[in-house]
Amino acid sequence: MDAFTSFFDSQSSSRNRWTYESLKNFRQISPVVQNxxxxxxxxxxxxxxxxxxxxxxxxxxNIGGILTSLATIGCSIWLLSTPTHEETKRVSLLxxxxxxxxxxxxxxxxxxxxxxxxxxxxxxxxxxLAFGCFSAAAMLxxxxxxxxxxxxxxxxxxxxxxxxxxxxxxxxxxxxxEFELYFGLMIFVGYMVVDTQEMIERAHLGDLDYVKHAxxxxxxxxxxxxxxxxxxxxxxxxxxxxxxxxx
Numbered sequence: 203m204d205a206f207t208s209f210f211d212s213q214s215s216s217r218n219r220w221t222y223e224s225l226k227n228f229r230q231i232s233p234v235v236q237n238x239x240x241x242x243x244x245x246x247x248x249x250x251x252x253x254x255x256x257x258x259x260x261x262x263x264n265i266g267g268i269l270t271s272l273a274t275i276g277c278s279i280w281l282l283s284t285p286t287h288e289e290t291k292r293v294s295l296l297x298x299x300x301x302x303x304x305x306x307x308x309x310x311x312x313x314x315x316x317x318x319x320x321x322x323x324x325x326x327x328x329x330x331l332a333f334g335c336f337s338a339a340a341m342l343x344x345x346x347x348x349x350x351x352x353x354x355x356x357x358x359x360x361x362x363x364x365x366x367x368x369x370x371x372x373x374x375x376x377x378x379x380e381f382e383l384y385f386g387l388m389i390f391v392g393y394m395v396v397d398t399q400e401m402i403e404r405a406h407l408g409d410l411d412y413v414k415h416a417x418x419x420x421x422x423x424x425x426x427x428x429x430x431x432x433x434x435x436x437x438x439x440x441x442x443x444x445x446x447x448x449x
Contacts, residue, residue: 234405234410235256238405242412242416243387245413245416249297250300250423252304253300253304256270256303257307259305260305260312261311261315264305267308271306274299274306277298277302280295282417285444289413292413294409299417303420307428312434317438317439318438321434326426329427329430329440331428332391332394332430333394340395340396340399340402341398347399349400349403351396355389355393362386383433384429386429387426390422391423394419398419401415401418
């Protein structure tokens with residue numbers, strides 16, 4: 203927790219030093235790496251479009267479920283095991299993984315549309331805003347400044363896995379689910395920062411695999427989006443129950 207506190211403290215302390223000119227200052231990032239980042243984020247946008255298409259296919263044909271989740275994992279593993287020189291194949295696998303991921307999230311999106319479509323728009327907008335802000339913070343920070351958070355985040359993911367395992371065996375509770383939800387959101391928001399800095403550092407060292415880096419950021423984006431959407435749906439449900447009690 204101290205590491206997360208220091209992150210936000212450092213951002214608040216440096217806020218007064220940020221000007222329009224400083225926001226355009228990417229001298230720490232070489233032109234080669236800047237071009238790599240453009241490719242990564244362009245590929246990420248295409249993956250998000252593919253994910254939206256997958257969600258739409260679920261709304262049409264109700265295809266989302268365990269099979270699409272397994273297909274997402276399979277395509278991701280296949281992509282990571284494919285040599286980097288087979289660029290077209292790897293991009294196709296990324297788009298396939300994104301489409302299957304969108305179909306897997308489809309049931310949740312369908313629920314949000316049935317309750318209130320504006321919740322879906324707000325959740326996506328909030329995720330995009332958080333992603334943009336934390337990615338920019340990672341780019342503007344000193345090189346490797348937040349990479350040390352990676353160990354803490356990995357430990358957090360392990361805690362989530364153990365909690366999920368314990369819930370499956372001994373049964374869960376509403377309070378435990380709430381903790382997993384908010385703690386998981388904090389973990390994956392942290393990964394947005396760490397993965398962005400790690401991607402930049404790897405690019406400086408010659409790793410220009412933009413497809414793999416786009417897959418990593420896509421995973422972070424979807425993980426945060428799902429948690430924000432669930433939180434907003436829960437809040438909407440609570441508000442609806444309060445209105446019924448008043449009536």
